[in-house]
Amino acid sequence: AQSVTQLDSHVSVSEGTPVLLRCNYSSSYSPSLFWYVQHPNKGLQLLLKYTSAATLVKGINGFEAEFKKSETSFHLTKPSAHMSDAAEYFCVVSDLISGTYKYIFGTGTRLKVLA
Amino acid sequence: NAGVTQTPKFQVLKTGQSMTLQCAQDMNHEYMSWYRQDPGMGLRLIHYSVGAGITDQGEVPNGYNVSRSTTEDFPLRLLSAAPSQTSVYFCASSFGTGRSTEAFFGQGTRLTVV
Numbered sequence: 001a002q003s004v005t006q007l008d009s010h011v012s013v014s015e016g017t018p019v020l021l022r023c024n025y026s027s028s029y030s031p032s033l034f035w036y037v038q039h040p041n042k043g044l045q046l047l048l049k050y051t052s053a054a055t056l057v058k059g060i061n062g063f064e065a066e067f068k069k070s071e072t073s074f075h076l077t078k079p080s081a082h083m084s085d086a087a088e089y090f091c092v093v094s095d096l097i098s099g100t101y102k103y104i105f106g107t108g109t110r111l112k113v114l115a
Numbered sequence: 116n117a118g119v120t121q122t123p124k125f126q127v128l129k130t131g132q133s134m135t136l137q138c139a140q141d142m143n144h145e146y147m148s149w150y151r152q153d154p155g156m157g158l159r160l161i162h163y164s165v166g167a168g169i170t171d172q173g174e175v176p177n178g179y180n181v182s183r184s185t186t187e188d189f190p191l192r193l194l195s196a197a198p199s200q201t202s203v204y205f206c207a208s209s210f211g212t213g214r215s216t217e218a219f220f221g222q223g224t225r226l227t228v229v
Contacts, residue, residue: 043205045220098171103158103218105157
């Protein structure tokens, strides 16, 4: 079975500084990986996804993530944090279970942006 | 398009009561699913459906029932609520069940069982 580990439950950054949210995965084959964002009292929204094309994936709102097979990582980055980036972020892997692909979620990283 | 709509947004139940969480989507998606979100545990799959008339269990199905009589609707029933079912519930839908398929989520139902 595949799994994802989000290495930090909370991250705090100052507005205008870089954001790094870390995610490691375990997979016996080339995975599909996603980052979703959840703003307070909202549903989850797709930020970006990796599907074995380009290893550097660009998403919405200036976020990007790099798939590194040698490190089994899919870290999410943004060059300059904005107050509106404060949210919870989930790293997700798609796994084939009982004949159907299903999402396996990490435990989430709560990003706080300081003024 | 409204996307995925969940009702109610908030609910308080007494132990032993039953209720149905509603989920509707207007994107003609075949695949729908229910998750629960608990602190420090991410989202866990409760039940899912790959099309009208077809449902199956996810990771944490106990205490919940589902049915899928139409493509649009996928209600989640709690037969006898327990405090352990206090959680935030999310419904999601997607066009298919492929490896790279994006899921669309509702805004969630926050359920408290006292």
